[in-house]
Amino acid sequence: MTFIIYHGAFAVFPDLQPQAGIVSFNTPPVFGIQNRDPESRPVKSIRGLINSLIGDKVWLNTKGASSSGKKSFSMELTERRNSALEAASQSLFDESSTRSEDASVLLVLLSFFSPCEKIPLELFTRGSTPRKRWTIEGEVELVDATKVGLASWLIDILADGQRLTRAFRELCQLAAVLKYPDETYHLNEDMSARVHRSLAPDALPFWRQQALIVAYRAIPWKYIEFPEPVVKSFLPHLHHVAEAFHDCFDELPTATRTDFMLTLIEAFRFPDMAWKYFAIGQAELAAGRLKDTHLRLCIGQTKAVLGRLSGNMDEATESLQDFITNDPAAAVNKRISCEVGVAIIQRSLNSIQVADLSTAQKLLEDWNPLGDEPSPLEEILSFRKHSLLGRVKRLQGNFDESLKLLETAHEVSQKPSQLVFDEDLRDLTCDLADALRELNEPITGEGYLRTEIMRRTERPDPLTGKSLLELALSEALFAQERYEEAEKICVDIESRVSLLKYERLRVYVILAKLSHIRSDFEVALSRWSEAMQALQEFSLVDGQVQTIISASMADVLDAQGHNWLTRESPRRASLNELAKPEGVPHWIAGFRQWADYLQSRGRHDL
Template sequence: MLCLCQKLRAGFFDSIDDSEKAVLLLTFQEAPTLFQVNVAPRTKDCQQPSSRKRPPIGTDTVRAKRSRRASYQIPTGPTGLTSRTNPTSTINLLPQSSNVIESSIESSLSTSTELTSIQSPSILSIPPLELPSIPVASAPLQPSIHDDLVDKLIKKGVLKNEKLRNIPEIDKEAVGASLYFACSKLAQCKRIACYGLARYHKKYASTDYIVKEIQGANPSLDKNEISEKLKKYLQIGRSWIDIIQTLALKVGGSAEDHIGLLAWVSSYTDWERATKPQYTLALTRLCHDKEIHMKSLKATPAVKLCLAANTTIPILQYIPEQSPIRIAPAILSQAGTGTTAVERAAGLAPDSTLSGNDVNILATLSSFFAPTTEIPLDMLHRGASPRSRWSKKGGIQARPSNVDPALATLLKDKNRVACALEGLCQSREATTCPAASMVPDSYTISRSLRDRTLANLDGEQQKFWKEQALLVAYYSLSWKNIEAGIPNPTAILPHVRFVLAANDSSGKDVTISEIAKALPPDIKEDLTLTLTEAIRLPGMPWKHFAINRAKDLCSGDENPYVTTRVSERGSLVSRLSGEALQTLSHPSHSPADVDDQRIHAARGFVAIEKALNSVQVEQLPEAERSLNEWLPLDQRPNLMEQVILSRKHSLLSKIQRFQGEFREALGHIHVALNIVDQYKSHGLYFEEDIHDLACNYADNLRELESFDQAEKYLRSIIDGASVASRSRNVMEASLAECLFAKGHYEARKTLGEVTPEACSALGEARKLCVGLQSQSTLLKFERLRTLLTLAKICFVEGNYSEAEGHFSKSLTVMNKFDRTNGYATMTIIKSMIHTVRRAPVKNDGELKQRSLEQSREKLRMLEEKAKEGGIQYWIPGLRGWEASLMTLAPVRSRI
């Protein structure tokens, strides 16, 4: 180990520790005369070589390098003190003279200089370090860095390093290794490389992966030596991160805008050794006297260019040559390397400040999604991953993503995507959305980035990226029953709509884009079927868009399975829109049915849709007939047929309940529930069906007055961790009706006396209904159901005015449904008549009488139009409520 004297003689000032610094400071304070030595200017002739043998000098020791160069003389201060005082004092960070010549500050750099602003000998920082003789030029700094540093050093020092270029396949871009070699080999950009390395590597994280990358590039390097140097480079870089952040806080703005400071400050080792108060004071004076903050802004693009060169050129991710993703950074094309347009397909605009292949690729892909719309990170991952599809044998098969393999490799790696997104955010080109937002785990890109990206790509490149964005967006949508549901599928729909639509002159998406039309037949077929699956997602505008685009895609398609599915889903959209019901026909039987069993399954989907159309017009026998006509191909149904069977028996259960056949309905629902329980382990998912099955089961139990059993079953499903909010609302509406029926039943048993059990049930039912009514996303039927439950609770409690208001609101919601036989409407009007009759007269008795007469007239008209049959038990519990109206006595609440 070297002593303090040896370190001072050899110029190893970086190795002086804190205790030795304290000794020097104490010596200066107690014996300042020791430092009052006038050093006469030394000439070349009077310099005597030292006879003392110096220790070995490492290649990474900056001071050791300088000791072998011709150096400037050390001037003395005005009091005779030499300028080399305490190495960490603030005065070392500032120029001695305030008369700084602008042209001298903006001097050029030769290939043998440090990356710093160059001043004449008379205005060197105090103390003047041993610097080589540097010519002063009038060229500004930014072009100097670009011409000298980039064109000469990068091309000569890095591109010719074959050990760095010929690297086997690796998983990462090895940015850390790239910056390490820049720190080691390129002295002129060491400071910038150290800063980039510290920003790339998270503090306190392990450096093993960087060491591994470095050894992969050069196996001859010692692991321990790499670790020590890496530690030193990170320490230097973090010092500069703190310094630049301090400058940014002082003058305002982002630290990213002021990294040009790295190109302006001389004596950078003094800055690295300085404490925060010392360099803060120095920055304050430099901003005031030299406007260093303005100069740093001016030099920032050049420093970013240098940083980009050292994070993208030396080590590139292995990507197949034929992939349009394989790119070279923009700096290479500027240097005349002759990269093709396809190789620069993911490149940003030439003036972009972003660096790194992953950042460029993510920025380019994001520019082709819907503008100013949150981009879910899950969409990127799902869009590049294999998806489940129905096989021709009726089973489940995995379909690989059609996204470009290199792009898919990036998007499937969540860590790489997160790092790329962090790079975009640091460049203020993207913003992540908070967890409490409508679309958590998402981000948005700036409009300026999107505009620059589109402007930098030619027609062929834009066509390629439009196709990739289309593939990623649509492939992220899930298929029902064979894939797990998406937590927030509506966040994906704007991007699917954007990449699929071809806008007319008015901006409306009236047809499908040419990119989608040009897809290969198998991808086009998969896209069509995915759109038919996505019609189940909420929103009528989306449903219309999806079915119209599916029809555009399958135009001229002769595949009977695809055309049947599109026709069946089109009928669904028409029925939900209130349009005329479409006539559906089964696909004709052919020998192809043996090879493609999906065609027979499509007949099952058609049978279900025809039954739903019949239910819509209250033709229940016809609905049963349609369902019973379809059977599986054999006695061992395949998985696709099992899904259809579960839907068939669920719908049969509803039809039986609508007719008042509650026990027969329970038999069908048990069949459907058994299929769900049995085939969960076979790769089928029923979370989108479970709320409908659970409510159907509980509603039948409610009609049979098995209130406790219905309540217990609903609570077990609602408390499940995987229940979506929309499904929870549906089941809570059913639970509220069940609790009301339970409380009402207890009150009737005690002849109108509200027992604690009845009080508790009615109170919880009211709380559930009020909570559901406050939700704007509540479905139309659940809103009607909870209004009726609230009205019945108020009636039972004797709050007739409030009950009348809820019955009136429920009639308003009822008018939004298609009118058929009108049994439910008649029951609500009867309830209003009983409520108005019992309500106290406040002011105008004639108004009350007139309201009663109008209600009786409406009821008479509906009774005249009613026909035999139809749906008499549409809303669970409503017919039982009607039967109890005539015998129900008003109950005064004791709540």
């Protein structure tokens, strides 16, 4: 066994949604043990297990340290292992039995994860293997877990799939751990409590920190790592270990603390709202008294997203107040330039939320990467700029410009690259198909949509969240007069639980149009009423959208012979009151063509 202290610079960089930027730190020493023997060996006693873990050769990079300090550290290390391994024996009630060192160590580590949730094997392999992070120049690098304090002897166990599986199998044979058919495991609360009671009090912080590092490092960063569906099962464990550690963040080395905070901000993008509040709250706690404006900016940008999602636009705006867009460093520094870019994206999204499309457009058009050869980080910002600006142009009615911008973004996403755009492809494809719908090219839009739907569903682990894509597809089919296909999709979507309010609105609109065009006026009136009710959940909606729905309801009533209802002034006033002057003129794709259809039927109140 060889004991090593690692020194060096550690750079960690946040991703783009909902934050961006780059910062580097000098790490304090991080300790680890490198195991020369890859095989787990049964041991007959606690002393033998300690000796096999630590060995008789200990080398310390202790330049400038006193001899008493060296001795103290060596004793502390021995006591820590001694306590942990003794705890494993006491918890299993089998001190005299043969048990591998790997199984003992794994049992202690497992006890710090949530006893209420199943534990996927991937949590440990991802948490202990190198993870992708941003460099100061906006490039991508692999960062070893030792750089943030994960003990190298733990890495030897957790990062080796066969070795880890053997350790889990052994714990299952000892009835310490339960294995499920889906290759997940469970350590019950009673066993966790027994392990903790058996550990020496001064060993608890070490193991708590190791569990925290493993749990947070398992979370992928957007655009540089693919978010496998299994990642969502990591979140309860990250919640558990972070909550257990929240009053000890000051004890973490700066590099670990920073990487943890930025990963929490990355994890913010996963559902649901309760998790989002927890993630940003823990990130703020971890920030504590750290004097780093970059990290504060990352938190601010995330809070802006939270404000929009919760409908609190004051918070969304105030969270970005401290950002200075005219920082002279942005002219020469790619890190600052990318920070500017992400803040601009957040501000433009705030503007879209309040229907200020001209401000959103100007903000986006003012940002560009530095130089002719953008870094990968700048490539992501450019991709997001084109995607969002393409959406703004469509909402404004500039459909040709919108299509060019969206096609540019789509081409970037399809090029072979180290960057991963999968999490943005659903919304980008919907925007692209909607722009093509407005340009009366629904067949081309259908092609984009079916390709993306197929990509998501034919994976070994199909991606969720296809309702938006299928609604855009249903609209494209409606435009081609393929009504039965469109209806079948919408009926299926309507039956799903937990639809987004925009998804529910759009499914009502398409079903209403289908009934209306078939002259099934009773059903059409019911559907238009549902659409109007759903529309009231949106604070700023263009008056044109509400006017078209009102006109559709009036057209149905006229067709049923109730035209006196729409001509009568109180009834007509109640319909017209729903039309407000503010909002986004081309919010729902296909409404422009539907208005033309109503006018062809003699409606002159649009």
